Amino acid sequence: MLTHAHSIDQSPSPTTPARATSGPELAERARRLAPLLATHAPEAERRRRPLDAVIHALEEAEIFKLMVPACYGGLELDLDTFFEVGVALAEGDAAAAWVANFYVEHNWILCQFPESFQRELFAARSYVLAPAMVAPAGRAVREGDGYRLNGRWKWASGISHGDWVIPGALEMTSDGRPNPLWFALPAAEVKVEDTWYVSGMIGTGSSDVVVEDVYIPAERSVSMLDLGSGHGPGALLHDGPLYRTPMIPILTMAAAMPALGQARASVRRFRERLTERVLIETANRQAERPGAQMRLARLEVEVREAELLMRDAMEDVCARRNRATIEDRARWATQFAIAVDRCKKVIQGACEASGAHAHLQSSPLQRALRDVNALACHALFNLDNRFEGYGRVLLGMDPGPLATLL
Structure with missing residues (x-):
């Protein structure tokens, strides 16, 4: 069972055709949000995490849908729009923009996982809030049709509002070679340790994540090497050039x-x-x-x-x-x-x-x-x-x- 998402239902009525938000429209929304991010930046620093009001405003503006394919209710926009949106938000607050940018990019990562998991994940939502930890700091061991995952990861930006978590881990192959993989698991299955006492980017709330002996089905894993070369499953599943990047x-x-x-x-x-x-x-x-x-x-x-x-x-x-x-x-x-x-x-x-x-x-x-x-x-x-x-x-x-x- 997938966990509840923060998504706000913006679906059109059955009789009204949806009009997708364009890149310039989304960029303009980001520019209008910048003053809000700036206003909340001091309080985000005091709390050492993004504020609910900021995350909610970004959701309302459809920012997190930017890279999600249209077939899942996303906007399926490209890197040119991502650039305009990300920089505009950052004029308000670097920490809030950091979290927002990575939430957007991590939806792209999730759209590179096997198709069966994508369809399950996006069946009732058009985006996910998920921190991802790039360093393959965990250990994954093959078990049946999946993996047994253990590890500790630093820098989980946005974990305070995360629905899912995307940690990187190494699987040791039969010939002794390390195979770096991404995994996806509900945030409820990880332990968050409040370690985020820093001098800068305080408002990102980038605490540590610990996974202890969690079983993950194979369809919730994907090769980092395939994504690194632009040849992940999403490159075959989705037509847009973004998914071959x-x-x-x-x-x-x-x-x-x-x-x-x-x-x-x-x-x-x-x-x-x-x-x-x-x-x-x-x-x-x-x-x-x-x-x-x-x-x-x-x-x-x-x-x-x-x-x-x-x-x-x-x-x-x-x-x-x-x-x-x-x-x-x-x-x-x-x-x-x-x-x-x-x-x-x-x-x-x-x-x-x-x-x-x-x-x-x-x-x-x-x-x-x-x-x-x-x-x-x-x-x-x-x-x-x-x-x-x-x-x-x-x-x-x-x-x-x-x-x-x-």
């Missing part, structure tokens, strides 16, 4: 967009601050100082540079999908990592030039700085690893262990 670029984009949204918002706040702030030493507005004007102009260009790097990678992913070479995928990964680093430095620059006021707990700038500093520590954005992996590929060498992040 490699997993890691989608995951990386979901993680990177909160940085871009907060960089945009921080530059805007810095610009507003310049017109208000009066410098003690001159009694003039800071906006009148050439240094401040130059700083603002540089930050505006740098955040645009980061956006162009992300957009270029996103558009190339859409053009190549599962036909991409390892060089393409290494370049995408590097572009996203560079873009996140640029966003981090843009926010740092805005804070440095905004004076001590930027570091008041009431200032969104200090939260942006902490959030994006924490976000940039994700393994996906390790610049040394990204440059090394891309450099090896450019030289015709095997990227080695770094291949798992491409």
Whole structure:
């Protein structure tokens, strides 16, 4: 028996044909939600988890349906819409956008599981709220027609509102090779340990998940390697090109967009601050100082540079999908990592030039700085690893262990 979903029934009456929400419409809804996310960000930090009001508003706006196939009542939109929606939400709050982006992307993962499980899961709902833990930290042992799963996973973003959980685990094959798999199980079957005491991205509620001796049918498992290459079951089951897209670029984009949204918002706040702030030493507005004007102009260009790097990678992913070479995928990964680093430095620059006021707990700038500093520590954005992996590929060498992040 599947667990109850948070889905809000928005089904049309039998006599009224449904009109699917378009990409621009969904992006506009996200832009209108950004102020709500910003308003609730301080309280989400205090509670160390997303707020019910924010999750409910995202549900009402159909955000979580973005990548779900139309046959299940989803919107079946592509990465271009995901980009616009994710960045718009992130201008309100990085932590809320992080959770929202991954809820969207994890529905895509669930649509890569075997067809029998998909049809069961989406029989009475059009989306699921499910954290997924990428690191295969668990151990899966074959048992009959399924697996016996045990393990502990960190970074379960959004677990507080999760209906399902998608942990990664290793199965040791008969020849001793590790086989990384995704599993899906109801949130009621896992133990959540409140470990989320951090300096940034506090509002994501990314606590630990523990699974102890749970049996999972084989149809609730799927190969990570197949998804990584864009050849999961969903690629054969669903017609849309989205379902033939490699997993890691989608995951990386979901993680990177909160940085871009907060960089945009921080530059805007810095610009507003310049017109208000009066410098003690001159009694003039800071906006009148050439240094401040130059700083603002540089930050505006740098955040645009980061956006162009992300957009270029996103558009190339859409053009190549599962036909991409390892060089393409290494370049995408590097572009996203560079873009996140640029966003981090843009926010740092805005804070440095905004004076001590930027570091008041009431200032969104200090939260942006902490959030994006924490976000940039994700393994996906390790610049040394990204440059090394891309450099090896450019030289015709095997990227080695770094291949798992491409």
